[in-house]
């Protein structure tokens with residue numbers, strides 16, 4: 376790479392590059408990450424316009440060099456934008472020569488993706504002692520999985536110390552627990568490997584003794600077991616970097632789209648719990664095979680798994696009766712579950728690999744939210760921040776390092792677009808973005824094909840734009856005389872977004888109830904915490920749906936407090952990020968457990984102020 380320019384040349388370099396045209400940008404953009412020197416896409420990602428290339432890469436398991444955690448100070452996150460344009464940041468001219476800047480080199484953490492881009496990512500130069508995970512969290516690597524290579528003296532007639540004592544004496548600074556399974560094969564392993572072996576420890580548990588020196592290979596798997604989507608990340612514990620990320624639909628789908636229908640299934644059919652457990656195991660195992668194959672890692676070299684998900688998903692996967700979760704007083708079987716193994720989740724990795732679980736605050740503020748709080752660092756920060764995981768059941772956490780409160784707001788299926796007339800999942804053909812400019816409608820459709828339906832983010836955009844254009848009044852009623860796009864389907868008034876896709880008055884009502892439920896939740900938390908919504912420093916929208924919401928639309932419909940848009944950020948799959956963090960650091964694992972004592976759960980059912988606040992929040996502020 377050519378020599379780096381001096382800082383004082385920054386201004387002239389920026390001027391020299393001013394003529395690079397900037398296209399108008401859609402709300403969502405597609406990024407293709409290429410390994411340097413190869414011309415094949417290794418990963419594609421769709422993110423909100425404005426997300427930095429660094430964040431988009433990190434969320435999708437593409438490793439980019441960094442030692443500053445994305446704060447723009449280490450200048451290691453160099454990438455080359457080979458198609459599309461990423462604007463220059465003030466720091467770029469200090470990191471690159473003018474030729475490099477002109478050929479597309481940028482610092483990934485300073486480069487917001489405003490349009491579709493193809494990005495060449497150089498191989499990692501550093502072997503970091505820390506990894507960036509979660510929302511800008513800089514995690515110092517301290518995995519529970521440790522390896523010790525030892526060379527032992529061969530047993531002789533004059534040295535008849537037992538095999539196990541001989542091994543433990545070589546690691547006399549620790550006193551591991553040893554399982555019988557490890558002892559079974561120990562004698563053979565020591566003798567076959569000429570007394571040179573590697574002890575594999577997870578925390579204080581000796582789970583294996585491997586022949587030779589295998590200290591360079593340590594892996595863990597982090598799962599986010601969602602109701603709809605399940606995500607697996609295979610982590611290299613030596614570098615802290617993901618080696619592969621895959622997601623698939625939860626195979627429990629045929630039993631119902633949401634947790635209540637799956638719990639109901641277990642109440643109607645006594646064999647259903649077993650079937651749901653099997654489906655969860657199949658899903659996790661399929662992902663395990665996929666990520667290990669993609670990364671070329673033997674599953675037996677994965678020594679620990681971390682699993683997060685909502686309480687129902689975790690209980691179903693472990694075969695724990697979920698019925699009490701579905702009826703008052705909504706009790707959970709255990710806020711902290713006993714120790715589990717990967718095999719308890721049907722995951723075939725190292726046969727004695729433990730499974731690490733997160734605690735739960737309540738039946739509906741579960742391990743996924745504890746993982747999300749860890750990933751956002753909400754309880755570590757002095758600023759008051761609001762984290763909302765938007766979904767059928769929306770979880771809300773508000774607070775800072777001083778105090779934090781959490782609650783769950785039942786939002787119904789509007790965001791999943793399940794009960795929307797033209798609703799569909801965020802898949803090819805779904806309208807995911809809507810803009811109304813000068814009376815003209817611009818649609819962003821996944822896959823750039825003809826629109827066939829409307830997904831959750833498209834629904835929020837459509838309603839927000841209709842409010843903005845005066846086609847929907849603040850009470851949520853269509854202003855029928857204001858556009859010739861209004862029509863009727865049966866008896867119902869609808870607004871046509873395209874020839875085939877429309878928004879009905881009932882759809883608007885569904886969204887209105889969902890957003891009012893969430894807004895009531897954060898209003899109650901603000902009141903209980905004694906903060907005004909305007910004092911909130913940052914709103915983090917998480918989860919597979921929240922991360923795709925357009926901040927302006929979220930404000931316009933009143934889903935989030937009315938704050939400057941820069942304070943509203945997409946946080947990505949924070950539950951999955953929390954699981955990664957826990958795999959990378961035992962210190963963070965302790966922090967995750969402490970969240971149970973640091974965050975107070977607020978139950979909304981039975982609150983006398985709920986109804987009045989809910990009715991106030993039904994309006995669209997516009």
Ligand code: FES
Nearest residue numbers: 447449450452484
């Ligand atoms: S990650 Fe350090 S400068 Fe971008």
